[in-house]
Amino acid sequence: MLSLAEISDRLEIQQLLIDYSSAIDRRQFDDLDHVFTPDAYIDYRAMGGIDGQFPEVKQWLAEVLPNFPAYAHMLGNFDVRITGDTASSRTICFNPMVLPGEAQQVLFCGLWYEDEFIRTADGWRMSRRVETKCFDKVV
Template structure:
């Protein structure tokens, strides 16, 4: 049986994943400062992106994502494992992205987010995100 503290921790971690998706989808990249630790490692290479520390990746997101006319994140199968003040999770993400508005091309991306979290004075923060490819298809 889960304790109230573990339920609370899980909900806070799941909210971080939602906050991440909302920040990206609404192009509010500064909101990511409340999701990641300042030294977080992020790896987007399986989808053609970069890997590096949070400040570098955040700058890259601000530059690249506005080139896509529309996109969204849908998360599911959230599996969170908490060990004291650290946690790990694996979450499926379906991420359709309008690739070329004139030709009405959409890139359908299915990835797994493999994340690590740490409890900080400000609450839980993500300190590692690695994407694992499930599928992609350009239509």
């Protein structure tokens, strides 16, 4: 049986995952400062992106994502594992992205987020994010 503290931690981490998606989908990239640790490692290479430390990747997101007219994240299957002041999770993401151009094509992306977290003075923060590709298809 889960303790109230573990239930609270799981809900905080799940909200952090949602906060990430909301910041990206609303194009409010500075909101990611409340999701990641300043030295977080992020690896988006499985879906054609870059990898690196949070500040570099945040700048890349702010430059690249506005090229897409629309996109949205839908998360599910939150598998959160907590060990004291660290945690890990595996979450599935469905991310359709409208491609630039007049053809109105959509890139359907299916991926897993493999994340690590650390409890900080400001609450839980993501210290590592690695994407694993499930599928992608242009329609």
